[in-house]
Amino acid sequence: MHRRSEHMKPKRKYHHGNLKQALVDATLKLVEDKGPNGFTMAEAAKLAGVSTAAPYRHFRSREEILGEAALQGFEIFADLMEFAYNDGKPSPLAAFEATGHAYLAFAQKYPGHYIAMFESGLSFNMNSELAHAALRAKSVLHRAAEELVSRIPPGKKPPSSMVSDHIWAMSHGVVELYSRGEPGNRSIYSAENLLETGIGIYLRGLGLLEPDK
Amino acid sequence: MHRRSEHMKPKRKYHHGNLKQALVDATLKLVEDKGPNGFTMAEAAKLAGVSTAAPYRHFRSREEILGEAALQGFEIFADLMEFAYNDGKPSPLAAFEATGHAYLAFAQKYPGHYIAMFESGLSFNMNSELAHAALRAKSVLHRAAEELVSRIPPGKKPPSSMVSDHIWAMSHGVVELYSRGEPGNRSIYSAENLLETGIGIYLRGLGLLEPDK
């Protein structure tokens, strides 16, 4: 019955082995549980099971830990967006809608990353890695919008960059107001439903969906 | 040449006279200048020119000051929305679009209030006054959406509450991403332009604007 772990709890070796990532994971958890400012160096260290001084072997400052968390978030986010877009298959329209869903899915599945990226007041341009990862995510949506807009008969087509900004704004707004944020403020519709119908109506406005149904 | 103020600076009387509002104003300024967490009781007191203990004659806690700032913001916001809506005149469509603009205009003209309301992590339901003021603002948009949707031929009309949630989300997203936030992350289009075109395309999708132009 007795497991070793009961008496000899998995007492970490002097060298942690993977402290850097453990600290990032702790940061993500804290930020998710207690909001963008609930994260402190001391608590992250404690969560990772090391002394308060240990984090400084891997990060220069509090901001740098948050930055690393955000960076990892943008990498995941960009990957998700690319996967969802799937090179425009099966159709530009379906691929475009998939990227919208990916935005929402990311915010729901990786709330800690999402907070670090969008709610912690961190500058996307704090370092070039971060800026690059953010751009990569954005450019997927941009590409999707370009492909989509190219199907619109000329004369009444808006610039693709504008379309992608619209969709980014709607997605972000839906996430902030109806997915994150407290239940009290939410909509009677689910975030998924709102985003899907919202994008649907918008695409109809572009003439890309039947005016019917 | 000499003004009294140089030697006898406007040395406040022992009783401030309007300290409560002065503290709220200080809070708004701090929050605007240094972000939602840049605000501290000590600095607000200093800005208002009183000791650090003085604020506690008017507010029970830090949270209560922020709450008052947010409350005043929601009152202004609701007033602006109502003014913009103008009882649906001159037309439901124009009135509806005006409320969208009002959202953006509010965020730009009252950034401190906006931050206290939407970015400080404060619960709308922290007290009933706040909840009521927030509801009042929301209900203007809701009414506008209702009026609008009633013009859509039945069969293909979405619920008005959904339409108002869509517009709220798009407005909020545009503000967060392209009006607030650092210049580096912004769009090449102005927030006004994005919101106007975005709502325009959306309304066309509802069949409320000519598919042309």
Next chain:
DNA sequence: TGTACATCAGTGAACGCGCGTTCACTGATGTAC
């Protein structure tokens, strides 16, 4: 395979600071008579 040593990744204690809040106080004001 064994040893010496440089390097690395931790520790534990301490720092200075600014925060939110409390306390006993005091000066100013308003009011009853």
Next chain:
DNA sequence: TGTACATCAGTGAACGCGCGTTCACTGATGTAC
């Protein structure tokens, strides 16, 4: 109009706390020979 007194809105000093960060240190690891 003058006085006594209750009430109000400030003060100044102090509190305990947790924070980010630094420091001299030490145990573990990897490597050259």
